[in-house]
Amino acid sequence: xxxxxxxxxxxxxxxxxxxxxxxxxxxxxxxxxxxxxxxxxxxxxxxxxxxxxxxxxxxxxxxxxxxxxxxxxxxxxxx
Amino acid sequence: xxxxxxxxxxxxxxxxxxxxxxxxxxxxxxxxxxxxxxxxxxxxxxxxxxxxxxxxxxxxxxxxxxxxxxxxxxxxxxxxxxxxxxxxxxxxxxxxxxxxxxxxxxxxxxxxxxxxxxxxxxxxxxxxxxxxxxxxxxxxxxxxxxxxxxxxxxxxxxxxxxxxxxxxxxxxxxxxxxxxxxxxxxxxxxxxxxxxxxxxxxxxxxxxxxxxxxxxxxxxxxxxxxxxxxxxxxxxxxxxxxxxxxxxxxxxxxxxxxxxxxxxxxxxxxxxxxxxxxxxxxxxxxxxxxxxxxxxxxxxxxxxxxxxxxxxxxxxxxxxxxxxxxxxxxxxxxxxxxxxxxxxxxxxxxxxxxxxxxxxxxxxxxxxxxxxxxxxxxxxxxxxxxxxxxxxxxxxxxxxxxxxxxxxxxxxxxxxxxxxxxxxxxxxxxxxxxxxxxxxxxxxxxxxxxxxxxxxxxxxxxxxxxxxxxxxxxxxxxxxxxxx
Numbered sequence: 026x027x028x029x030x031x032x033x034x035x036x037x038x039x040x041x042x043x044x045x046x047x048x049x050x051x052x053x054x055x056x057x058x059x060x061x062x063x064x065x066x067x068x069x070x071x072x073x074x075x076x077x078x079x080x081x082x083x084x085x086x087x088x089x090x091x092x093x094x095x096x097x098x099x100x101x102x103x104x
Numbered sequence: 105x106x107x108x109x110x111x112x113x114x115x116x117x118x119x120x121x122x123x124x125x126x127x128x129x130x131x132x133x134x135x136x137x138x139x140x141x142x143x144x145x146x147x148x149x150x151x152x153x154x155x156x157x158x159x160x161x162x163x164x165x166x167x168x169x170x171x172x173x174x175x176x177x178x179x180x181x182x183x184x185x186x187x188x189x190x191x192x193x194x195x196x197x198x199x200x201x202x203x204x205x206x207x208x209x210x211x212x213x214x215x216x217x218x219x220x221x222x223x224x225x226x227x228x229x230x231x232x233x234x235x236x237x238x239x240x241x242x243x244x245x246x247x248x249x250x251x252x253x254x255x256x257x258x259x260x261x262x263x264x265x266x267x268x269x270x271x272x273x274x275x276x277x278x279x280x281x282x283x284x285x286x287x288x289x290x291x292x293x294x295x296x297x298x299x300x301x302x303x304x305x306x307x308x309x310x311x312x313x314x315x316x317x318x319x320x321x322x323x324x325x326x327x328x329x330x331x332x333x334x335x336x337x338x339x340x341x342x343x344x345x346x347x348x349x350x351x352x353x354x355x356x357x358x359x360x361x362x363x364x365x366x367x368x369x370x371x372x373x374x375x376x377x378x379x380x381x382x383x384x385x386x387x388x389x390x391x392x393x394x395x396x397x398x399x400x401x402x403x404x405x406x407x408x409x410x411x412x413x414x415x416x417x418x419x420x421x422x423x424x425x426x427x428x429x430x431x432x433x434x435x436x437x438x439x440x441x442x443x444x445x446x447x448x449x450x451x452x453x454x455x456x457x458x459x460x461x462x463x464x465x466x467x468x469x470x471x472x473x474x475x476x477x478x479x480x481x482x483x484x485x486x487x488x489x490x491x492x493x494x495x496x497x498x499x500x501x502x503x504x505x506x507x508x509x510x511x512x513x514x515x516x517x518x519x520x521x522x523x524x525x526x527x528x529x530x531x532x533x534x535x536x537x538x539x540x541x542x543x544x545x546x547x548x549x550x551x552x553x554x555x556x557x558x559x560x561x562x563x564x565x566x567x568x569x570x571x572x573x574x575x576x577x578x579x580x581x582x583x584x585x586x587x588x
């Protein structure tokens with residue numbers, strides 16, 4: 026009984042670890058991903074102008090962007 | 105374009121190692137600037153530099169009366185707006201991008217695809233005084249592959265006997281074409297020998313890579329200048345994000361608000377349909393500090409891909425890339441896991457017309473089991489990218505061996521543990537019962553997690569291989585072969 030239990034647990038453990046090891050070895054076959062960040066393509070990166078956590082669902086979103094160096098449409102009618 | 109040695113008259117090429125023009129016949133080196141553009145291309149009068157756009161190194165500030173908005177669209181609400189009458193395109197409705205729109209000094213841009221006179225166009229793009237004398241077009245000798253239809257420009261090198269995209273030996277001279285000159289270029293820094301060494305080092309490490317590929321023919325390596333656009337795009341977004349956080353033993357769903365902006369002043373997108381955006385992104389990043397004014401002499405000795413993406417399309421690609429990068433950064437700032445954007449209001453503006461440039465890359469094309477594969481090397485940084493085939497039989501064999509060996513080791517250990525903890529006749533206290541029970545639960549969970557982690561890892565790697573593989577690069581190839 027204990028042997029059966031050991032086999033039931035041992036095989037998934039062995040298979041899972043083997044899959045992980047082989048996956049790591051296979052990763053060498055896949056070469057390259059974009060290794061940059063937002064600052065690679067931008068001088069200053071992403072600037073967060075408003076941040077609030079744990080709000081209620083569907084809370085009104087803040088559309089102001091203080092310090093944003095560009096305007097798009099000041100008369101734009103937002104929901 | 106062919107350039108000849110001033111000493112012996114043989115053909116000369118650009119040498120990435122020394123950054124000079126080099127004559128293989130007599131060993132002479134010449135500065136790139138020593139070989140000027142032919143006199144016949146000279147403009148008659150100097151062209152003033154644009155007040156509106158400036159040059160790449162000092163982009164004008166956003167906002168204000170003189171700023172020309174290239175677009176200004178809100179995705180999702182399908183409202184078209186913009187501070188100038190350019191763009192106003194609504195996604196999904198496939199409207200013409202800027203038909204009869206004007207920008208700059210009243211030059212018509214859009215459906216008629218005219219930039220005014222050559223002199224005015226050069227001025228608006230912010231060419232330096234030297235470039236103002238340069239022609240707007242340049243002559244290229246275009247070679248076409250009879251198998252996949254790919255076209256490439258060959259500059260002072262022997263015409264390749266095989267296609268750099270599909271590997272088929274079916275390349276013929278097509279025509280002499282006038283193509284728009286790029287404004288900037290990053291010359292090759294990585295030499296042919298260095299590219300070969302970098303690729304050999306990379307494939308040597310791949311355990312599952314077939315031996316035939318590890319012994320690739322180095323003469324299949326080709327240096328190609330890939331056309332790119334550099335777009336200056338302002339992006340801003342306000343979003344609501346849902347995530348799950350752990351509070352002790354329980355987990356809680358929270359909602360977060362984020363607003364922000366980003367000015368991507370050097371957003372790069374490739375200008376060739378033959379190279380997928382995913383592949384060209386993998387080649388990046390390029391060091392923009394090494395951008396130089398375009399000079400056709402840099403092309404000598406290398407191939408150049410023909411640009412077939414227009415600036416409007418480049419702006420759309422730049423928008424999606426900007427959006428993806430922005431969302432990635434915003435989500436990092438949100439606590440928790442299983443993050444999902446519930447609502448967002450993206451806006452973008454493109455300051456100037458995308459700048460056309462050329463970036464260097466080494467292409468190694470080979471065929472394996474009748475399918476073409478390409479490995480690319482960033483010609484400036486030496487980064488190696490590309491998906492190459494892997495030996496599935498070897499993978500399965502190794503997996504089975506490791507799984508069996510690990511199971512053989514783990515099972516007796518677990519059996520011994522169970523006998524110790526749960527063997528018959530042994531008395532236990534209630535506390536040891538609890539700890540043994542917990543340990544057993546952990547083992548069960550561990551077994552499940554091991555399987556899950558292994559499967560997840562393998563899926564991610566296989567997806568990465570698939571995305572980087574030449575199935576995407578050669579989708580163009582097979583479409584052409586099927587007549588699509």
